[in-house]
Amino acid sequence: MYQKKAVLFLILKVLEEFTDSEHFLTQQEIISIIKRRYSLLPERKTVSANLNLLSELGYDINYVPKKGYRLLSRDFDASEVRYMIDSIYSSKSLTSKQARDLADKLSSLLSKYEKNSYSYLYKSDDISRIGYADLFYNIEIINECMNKGKRVEFDYFSYDSSGKPVERMKGYTFYVSPYYLVNNYGKYYLICHYRDKYGPISIFKLDHMMNVRISDKDLVPLNKLEPPVEDFSIADFINSHVYIFSTKVIDAKLKLNNLASNDAIVDWFGKKAKLYEENGVTYAKVRSDEEGLIYWLLQYGDLVQVEEPKELKDKVVEKLKSILCKYEE
Secondary structure, eight states, X not given: OHHHHHHHHHHHHHHHHHOXXXXXXXXXXXXXXXXXXXXXXXXXXXXXXXHHHHHHTTOOEEEXXXXXXXXXXXXXXXXXXXXXXXXXXXXXXXXXXXXXXXXHHHHTTSOHHHHHTOOOTXXXXXXXOOOOTTHHHHHHHHHHHHHHTEEEXXXXXXXXXXXXXXXXXXXXXXXXXXXXXXXXXXXXXXXXXXXXXXXXXXXXXXXXXXXXXXXXXXXXXXXXXXXXXXXXOXXXXXXXXXXXXXXXXXXXXXXXXXXXXXXXHHHHHXXXXXXEEETTEEEEXXXXXXXXHHHHHHHTTTTXXXXXXXXXXXXXHHHHHHHHHHHHO
């Protein structure tokens, strides 16, 4: 009885690994693979009945005379799996081993032929990473805190002049009310409330947090802060923070110099940015956290310039002057 029940599952596994839109298996080939791999020898009629059952269960199994059977639709198609694998490798929060392990699990969703056409393993160790082994554990602990309505406590570190991690504030323990975890350009951040004097929202990088644990203190909801934060939208927060800084959000008008400027605006600010032409000149209106926008403007200073507000323009000028002074010494 066990073997008969197992055959259905094994047939599906064989179809997932050995067939796709261009590769087929006959019933005899399915039987041979099951025998070779799993030491079971199902009868042809059993294989036929299970193939029909899988089709009735909703699996997109296609039969072509003289070629055999193939599994067409999957939970994720090849392009989706490749996108997810590339996203994993672009994340510097992961160690090389974590990236490889996740990629291996995802690639198991591909047929062996699709795996062979997509070589990714070489990427892992070539990427400069800050990844740390406790990432997934920390994510789990923080999620548990949010689910239980508890604060999260942790130690926070920076890097010293030799590149070694050192605890900030001589081992001071941080207690925060966690609200959201955000992955921004491959880096994980905790959106939380720390202390009132730092404002309602504080941000910590997950890869600088260690000894993460559940506090016995209750989480303070956003609408119970002083002053309360009503109708907080994480989507609006992300869209209005070009980088994840916790400074105030401002509206700015930028002058764009060429098509590359337009591309940069759309790449970073998406459809939330408003591009328009005025007297033959292209402008963009964007909304972003002030500090993040300043750093972005330094990066793209040859493509854009600030028109409004004047306060932002002045801060960019001061930042440029302070940088220039360092090189004139």
